[in-house]
Amino acid sequence: MDIAILLYDRFTALDAVGPYEVLVRLPGATLTFVAKQAGPVRTDTGRLELTADAALADLPAPEIVVVPGGPGQTQVMEDEEILEWLRTADATSKWTTSVCTGSLILAAAGLLKDKQATSHWLALDQLAAFGAEPTSERVVVQGKTITAAGVSAGIDMALRLVAEEAGEFVAQAIQLGIEYDPQPPFDAGSPDKAPAEVTGFLRDNSRFLTE
């Protein structure tokens, strides 16, 4: 089973690496980072570079597709080569998934029409323009299409996907392997839970996240 994680200029690293760290341990699967061309791809902050080991053309029909988000998503939404690769992959994939604003890329490819979907909370409203139904949940499963909320939600999504594919025992073994027993120091991880002034600050200063 081939798993492809899409990279593109100015993606958010944890959107991709969270699911990677879980899915790479799915028994029988081979995970590959892909981009338009094989080679280095730099993240949104400019401070980290990951390598795409393969070009899109090398992996036209992965069984699992993961699309991370990040500010570079706006360019990808107009990149017909990537959108067409996604449409083709989705036609035969077992699972088509996204993290964060990666769902806007799936939406731009026409893959979320009439489906419930989530995204980063600051971008959730934008899904409606593409015929998707914005849904404020951490992981949204619609048939074989799974969307996850912002950045860190990809870890939760990937564990659910492993449970679907390989059962609860394997998913729990991977969760224990990465010691995923989260203990965030604050209960501030969603716009409803964070102090109103923190949520308001990010609504007014979304550049804080990428500069």
Place this chain on the structure above:
Amino acid sequence: MDIAILLYDRFTALDAVGPYEVLVRLPGATLTFVAKQAGPVRTDTGRLELTADAALADLPAPEIVVVPGGPGQTQVMEDEEILEWLRTADATSKWTTSVCTGSLILAAAGLLKDKQATSHWLALDQLAAFGAEPTSERVVVQGKTITAAGVSAGIDMALRLVAEEAGEFVAQAIQLGIEYDPQPPFDAGSPDKAPAEVTGFLRDNSRFLTE
């Protein structure tokens, strides 16, 4: 303020990228991935490569040091060039930190003597041989030295570090920015919480995590 995250052959990606995604947003800080030589470094699974943008010699005195874990740690524990860089950096650092078996590297450098410290649960016992006191907590703070448990614990550690450095508001803004409102599908993230047969399986088959 310079933040250095150490990379080495066969590190675990999320150990490094979790803290990166949090610490890169610390106001006024410049985060750099470093390795013995600048250039690509491959993770433990062989399926992902990150780039070190600088060599150790380029960044001798970072204010914050982050040492990830991973099976490659056993070689690093005998690499005098890396250990000496860590000792020198620690002499002037504001914070010296590790994730997962990265604490064994700090221990091998002699930086955990008579300190409480944590590690990946499968490696925790090994700390005692270096004069550290193994402590089964997710994040252990001892003065300026912070150790975090396995893999995903680096996210929690980094948020606590940001709160210390820049206050709760900034830490909460970063937590909300990465939408860190974890909802793992199972309560299996620590050896005490996971079903006994899952914990036993990993104790008997730790290769499951790296092959």
